Amino acid sequence: MKRLTLVMTHQCNxxxxxxxxxxxxxxxxxxxxxxxxDLLAExxxxxxxxxxPKVQISFYGGEPLLAEELIKEVISxxxxxxxxxxxxxxxxxxxxxxxxxxxxxxxxxKKHKIMLALSHxxxxxxxxxxxxxxxxxxxxxxxxxxxxxxxFPKTVIMMTLHPEMVSSLAESIxxxxxxxxDCVNLTLAHGAKVHWTEEHQAxxxxxxxxxxxYYVEWNKGDRRFRFAPFDVKIRNYIxxxxxxxxMCHFMGDKLMVDVDGRFFPCNHFIGNEExxxxxVADGPDMDKIQSLDxxxxxxxxxxxxxxxxxxxxxxxxxxxxxxxxxxxxxxLQCEYEKNVIRLADQAAQKLMKPDNTCFLQRMYxx
Ligand code: SF4
Ligand code: SF4
Numbered sequence: 001m002k003r004l005t006l007v008m009t010h011q012c013n014x015x016x017x018x019x020x021x022x023x024x025x026x027x028x029x030x031x032x033x034x035x036x037x038d039l040l041a042e043x044x045x046x047x048x049x050x051x052x053p054k055v056q057i058s059f060y061g062g063e064p065l066l067a068e069e070l071i072k073e074v075i076s077x078x079x080x081x082x083x084x085x086x087x088x089x090x091x092x093x094x095x096x097x098x099x100x101x102x103x104x105x106x107x108x109x110k111k112h113k114i115m116l117a118l119s120h121x122x123x124x125x126x127x128x129x130x131x132x133x134x135x136x137x138x139x140x141x142x143x144x145x146x147x148x149x150x151x152f153p154k155t156v157i158m159m160t161l162h163p164e165m166v167s168s169l170a171e172s173i174x175x176x177x178x179x180x181x182d183c184v185n186l187t188l189a190h191g192a193k194v195h196w197t198e199e200h201q202a203x204x205x206x207x208x209x210x211x212x213x214y215y216v217e218w219n220k221g222d223r224r225f226r227f228a229p230f231d232v233k234i235r236n237y238i239x240x241x242x243x244x245x246x247m248c249h250f251m252g253d254k255l256m257v258d259v260d261g262r263f264f265p266c267n268h269f270i271g272n273e274e275x276x277x278x279x280v281a282d283g284p285d286m287d288k289i290q291s292l293d294x295x296x297x298x299x300x301x302x303x304x305x306x307x308x309x310x311x312x313x314x315x316x317x318x319x320x321x322x323x324x325x326x327x328x329x330x331x332l333q334c335e336y337e338k339n340v341i342r343l344a345d346q347a348a349q350k351l352m353k354p355d356n357t358c359f360l361q362r363m364y365x366x
Contacts, residue, residue, distance in 0.1 A: 002087075003254035004040050005058040006033055006074065007270060008067035010259060014097050014137065016129045018162055018189040021062055022271075028067065032261040033074045035280040037081055040255070044086045055082055058093040060256075060267055065100040075112050095119060095158055097129065098144035099137065106151040117156040117185075118145060122172025124165030128189070142179070149180045157184045163200040169207035170214065173227060177218060183226040188336065190321040196332050204332075205339050212343035216350045219359045226362075233344035236310045238363055255284075265292065268317035299329050311337040 009027040012019070037057075044053060057078055059071050075092055083090055092114040101116070109116055118141070121128045126136035148155045157176055161169060176184050188196075188204075196204075211227065218225035256264045258271065261280035269275035275292065278284035302313045312318055313329050322330035351359045 002040060002044065002053045002055045003058065004036060004055070005060050005254065005256045005267065006036060007060050007062075007256070007258045007267075008033075008064045008070065009062040011066055012062040012097070013066070013099055013132050014063065014129055015132055015134070016160075018128060018160060018191060018194050020191050020193075020268075023062065026259045028070065028257075028259040028261075030070060030073060032257070032259070032280055033070060034077055035261065036255075036257045037074065037078045039280060039283065041081050041086055044082070052086060052088040054089045054091070055087040056091045056093060058095075060095065063097055063100060064094050065096050065105075068100070068102075068105065072108070075114075079112075091115065093117065097137075098141045098148075099131070101144055101148070103147065106147070110151065115156070116148060116152060117158050118148060119158045119160070120145065120176075121159055121162070121165065122157075122175050123168040124162055124172060127165050128160065128162045145179060145181070153180070154183060155181060157181050158187070159184055160187045160189050161204075162189045163194060163196045163204075166200050166203045166207060169204070170210040173211055174214060177214075177225055182224060183228070185228040188332065190318075190330075201332055201335060204336065208336075208339055208343055212347050216347050219347075219351050220356060222358050224358055224362060229340045230344040230347055231362075233310055233341050234348045234363055237345070237348070266317050268321055295326065297327050299327050301329060301334070307338055307341055310341050313337070 006028060010021055010024045011027070012021060012023055015023070040055070044055075055078075057074070059067075059074075061067075064071065071094070079090060090113065092112060094109075094114055095117040097119050108114075119129070120141055125138035125141060129137050129141075131137050145155070145157075159172065159176075165172075173184055208229075212230065215225065215227055215230050254266065256266055256270065257280065258264060262276055263278040263280075263284060264270050264272070264275050265277060276285070277288050277292065296314075296316055298308075299313055299319070302308050302311070305311070305313075312333070316326040318333060319329055320326050322333055352363070354360075
C-alpha cells in the first residue's frame, strides 16, 4: 500500500483544548496538491517491476473539509492519473470534526471510496472539543454522527482522551456503541497543554478494566464491537508480529505533505524543521531521511521487556509527543501498553471459542 497524506489547511473551525495546531490561515494550493500526486505517480512508475500497488490518499488538517472543493479536484486528478495503469485500487480518507460535513458530500464519499472518520471524544466532547467561538459541540456532532451512520454504518470514531475526562472513558465508549458505532480508535492526549497525574493514570487503568468487561459482552455471538486498543493487541498475538509497528509509518511507506509542499515523516511532526525531509519541488532529502532513520533506535528501557513484540514502544510520534524524544517511552504509555496487552489477552481467552464465529472471523481475517 502506498500512502500519501495531504495537509489541506492549518486552519480549523474548532479550538480543541489539546490541539497542537497553530490554526494559521495557511492552505494547500491546487498546484502543490497536484504536484504531490505527480510525485507519487512517478515513484510508482519507477517501481515498474513491482505489482501495481493499492494507493491511499488521506486529507488532513486543521479541518480538511475547509478545503472541500480542492479535495474533490485532487480526487478526480489522482483517479485520472493513477487508475488503472499505476494503481490497482485507490482509497481516500478524511478525518473530520464533522461540523462542515454536508449531506451532499455523503453520496460523493460513497462513490469515491472515501473513508470518513469522525473525531469525537464521547462524553468528553464538550470539555475538550469546543468550536472557534468557544461553544460546546457535542449536540451538533452527535447529529452529524447519526447522518454519517445512516450512510456509512461502519463509520470509525477517532477519540482523544484528555486526562480530565478519564473517569468517563468507559461510559463514552458505551455511548458510541449505543449510538450504533462499531469501531472506536483511542489516542491519549499529549503535548504541552496536557498533564497526566498519577491519579489520572490509575483511573485510566481502572477504566480500561471496565472496558475489557464491556468488550467481552459486546463481542459474543453475532454482535461485534471493535475497540482498536484491544483488537490490535489480539491481532498482534495471532499474527505473531507487531501490527502496531505497521501503524507507525514514520519513514516508511507514507509521505506527509504540509500545506506549502514540505515533507514530514508523519502528522505529529508537521512544521517541525528538525523532521523536514524534503519538498515537492526538490523531492525527498535522502540524507536527512537516513539520518532520522539511524536516530530511531529501540528505547533502552524496552530492550529486555517481554511485551516488546506487542507494544507501541517504537512509535516515534507517540514517544515524541509524550517525552520529546523519538526513542523514549513515557511511563504513562508504558503502563498503558502493559495493561492493554494484559486485558486484551484476558478478553481473548473468553472470546476465542469455537462457537464465537463472528469474533474469530474478524480476528483471523487476513
Ligand atoms: S478539530 Fe483537530 S485541528 Fe481542529 S482544533 Fe480540534 S484537534 Fe485541532
Ligand atoms: S511495555 Fe513498556 S518497557 Fe515493555 S516494550 Fe512497552 S514501553 Fe517498553
